[in-house]
Amino acid sequence: MSKEIIDLDLIELNYEAENKEDVVTRLSELLERKGKVKESFREAVLEREKSFPTGLKGQHISFALPHTDAEHVKETGLAVALLKNTVQFSSMDDLSKKIDVNTVVVMAVKDKSKQVKVLQNLIAMMQDEEITEKLQNSEDKNEILKIFEEKLFKKMEA
Amino acid sequence: MKKTIIVACGTGIATSTVATTKVKELCKKHDINCEIKQCKISEVKSYADEADLLVTTTITNKDYDFPVINAQSFLTGINQEETLDKILEVLKSE
Numbered sequence: 267m268s269k270e271i272i273d274l275d276l277i278e279l280n281y282e283a284e285n286k287e288d289v290v291t292r293l294s295e296l297l298e299r300k301g302k303v304k305e306s307f308r309e310a311v312l313e314r315e316k317s318f319p320t321g322l323k324g325q326h327i328s329f330a331l332p333h334t335d336a337e338h339v340k341e342t343g344l345a346v347a348l349l350k351n352t353v354q355f356s357s358m359d360d361l362s363k364k365i366d367v368n369t370v371v372v373m374a375v376k377d378k379s380k381q382v383k384v385l386q387n388l389i390a391m392m393q394d395e396e397i398t399e400k401l402q403n404s405e406d407k408n409e410i411l412k413i414f415e416e417k418l419f420k421k422m423e424a
Numbered sequence: 425m426k427k428t429i430i431v432a433c434g435t436g437i438a439t440s441t442v443a444t445t446k447v448k449e450l451c452k453k454h455d456i457n458c459e460i461k462q463c464k465i466s467e468v469k470s471y472a473d474e475a476d477l478l479v480t481t482t483i484t485n486k487d488y489d490f491p492v493i494n495a496q497s498f499l500t501g502i503n504q505e506e507t508l509d510k511i512l513e514v515l516k517s518e
Contacts, residue, residue: 317483358483
């Protein structure tokens with residue numbers, strides 16, 4: 267059985283987030299509504315972020331990839347928020363270093379061996395000047411979904 | 425001699441997957457005989473006896489008896505070559 271890992275309901279465009287808790291909560295809710303994660307997911311992601319932060323300052327954009335252990339995940343999915351403002355995440359290599367991010371991808375990963383390609387592709391997307399620029403400038407969720415679908419492999423083993 | 429490389433991140437599931445692929449490609453390219461173990465950073469100590477190198481995307485506070493290389497560049501794309509060179513240097517030593 268194949269499932270969509272991302273769809274229109276898992277994308278937030280021009281989202282006004284107060285802080286990282288706000289955006290992680292929102293994206294976790296979207297994943298939960300789709301039946302992709304358990305109720306425990308949100309708290310587990312926020313908790314993990316305290317010890318293993320996921321903020322990354324890339325060449326073209328700064329982004330965060332909050333996620334947690336597979337036990338909180340039902341099936342693989344990605345929820346994306348392109349923020350209107352920026353929110354602070356700690357840097358992946360240093361808790362005391364704060365990074366202002368405007369792109370957040372909450373990752374629900376169930377089985378890493380099956381998702382190597384998707385994870386690689388996601389990281390490659392975040393490093394790509396043209397793609398990140400398109401994502402930043404888009405005012406259309408459908409366009410954003412199309413970019414992700416093209417780049418990530420739309421379907422995968424559940 | 426076969427090298428044992430530990431690749432770790434916070435959950436051992438996401439960013440270490442990306443780093444593992446990079447290390448695998450590197451070893452293949454340079455014909456390095458290695459075994460790669462992917463795990464959570466909290467599990468690294470259980471491999472301490474066999475490890476030759478730790479490659480990690482996350483924070484490490486502990487001291488290990490083997491070299492530790494931060495691989496955040498694999499995620500940001502910044503200075504990636506430098507990280508690959510560092511890994512290669514460790515793997516080619518001895």
